[in-house]
Amino acid sequence: MKKLLSILSLVAFMGAGAIATSSISYAEDDMAEATEAMTEMVETVETTMEEAMPAEEIAVEEVAAVEEAPAAEEVAPTVDKGDTAWMMVATLLVILMTVPGLALFYGGLVRSKNMLSILMQVLVVFSLISVAWAVYGYSLAFGSGEGLIIGDLGKVFLSGVTMDSLAATFTDGVMIPEMIFIAFQCTFAGITCALIVGSFAERTKFSAVLLFSLLWFTFSYIPIAHMVWGTGGYLLDAGALDFAGGTVVHINAAVAGLVGAYMVGKRIGYGKEAFTPHSLTMTMIGASLLWVGWFGFNAGSNLEATGGAGLAFINTLLATAAAVLAWTLGEAVTRGKASMLGAASGAVAGLVAITPACGSVGPMGAIIVGLAGGILCLWGVTGLKKMLGADDSLDVFGVHGVGGIVGALLTGVFTAPSLGGTGGDDFSIASQVLIQGEGVLITIVWSGVVAYICYKITDMVIGLRVSEDAEREGLDTASHGERAYTA
Secondary structure (H helix, E strand, O other), X not given: OHHHHHXXXXXXXXXXXXXXHHOOOOOHHHHHHHXXXXXXXXXXXXXXXXXXXXXXXXXXXXXXXHHHXXXXXXXXXXXXXXXXXXXXXXXXXXXXXXXXXXXXXXXXXXXXXXXXXXXXXXXXXXHHHHHHHHHHHHHHHHOOOOOOOOOOOOOHHHOOOOOOOEEEOOOOOEEEEHHHHHHHHHHXXXXXXXXXXXXXXXXXXXXXXXXXXXXXXXXXXXXXXXXXXXXXXHHHHHOOOOOOOHHHHHHHHHHHXXXXXXXXXXXXXXXXXXXXXXXXXXXXXXXXXXXXXXXXXXXXXXXXXOHHHHHHHHHHHHHHHHHHHHXXXXXXXXXXXXOHHHHHHHHHHHHHHXXXXXXXXXXXXXXXXXXXXXXXXXXXXXXXXXXXXXXXXXXXXXXXXXXXXXXXXHHHHHOOHHHOOOOOOOXXXXXXXXXXXXXXXXXXXXXXXXXXXXXXXXXXHOOOEOOHHHHXXXXXXXHHOOOOXXX
């Protein structure tokens, strides 16, 4: 830069000299004026260059600094204690909604002679699947494998998982301990398999329930979970939205339960005798625990204690309340009376319906989803159940199947930003509903086919159904040698 300034000064000076030479014939006064003008010109050029020089030098120095600076280091992942604490609480809440929530809800609906059997099935199935999840389920569903349908065995027996292992959340760079993520997802697998037992309650062998649950978990739950939530999963990559398990948990379990109701057959006396729930008080307690625990189920699926969890939380509250009102009103109109069983069932219907949508729809959208879920699930346990002709003992398909389908499809509608959802500016309701429908159909077909095969294998190995004498006596005594009530 200094060289450039010197050259320009020299050029200016030479020009001044030339002008001075050409003016030598003028009078001495004119020469003095010309010399003074040339001197001012040189000074102006020098001043201008000196003022410009600092900025140019700074620019050159900045470029050099950028070129010489080393590549920026990757930001270390952060683990927030609040997120970790929330996920531990959410995991406990899902366990609460299973044992005792689901167990008491189902237990109150069966006859007293089968009370302990349904409690036993829920408890032991949940425990069996929890161990299987740790041994191989987590690896196949969420391991490092990126297959369209299944993961890999890279983390079988939780290989490589330590206290320092981290799992990703929905925020770049924000992580949670992998062990907590494994535990949280374990509770989802456990409750899904436990839901199925309500379809063939009061007539199925305990050993058969366990074998079927393990087979179906391996060949249906794990692949659907990977397709919807796992890295590289087909439905995840296709853009299907299922925040907390409308397809993975509810439709998946409901279809398996419906197939089981057909294959095990109807209870002795079904359609001829009244199968009255033995304790609606317990059913109400169970439904209440389900509602409380479901906040962990839905809001916990956000994986962070942020506004996203808050959205799922309030949506779970509002949709469930709306479904209770819808079911109660529907019963009052169609039957003339609103029942406690109906209100409790309406709560579960609302919880099921909002599950896939809770993280992407707005509160008003959640209310509409809840209203639709309540009304349509009421039809599912009445009109649809008669059409299907299956003895779905505790209406698993009517509530979880219908509610899951309604919720999955309406997720594609109310995620639209114009309807208060969290979708982007390019969100298309028609396109998203088609994708949601694809996810529903794949889940129905996959679960149905796998369930049929698993029931067949179980029937050949153990036999599905207890003897007629055992069924009449009650499974509490026949299968477990106990009685729920001694008086």
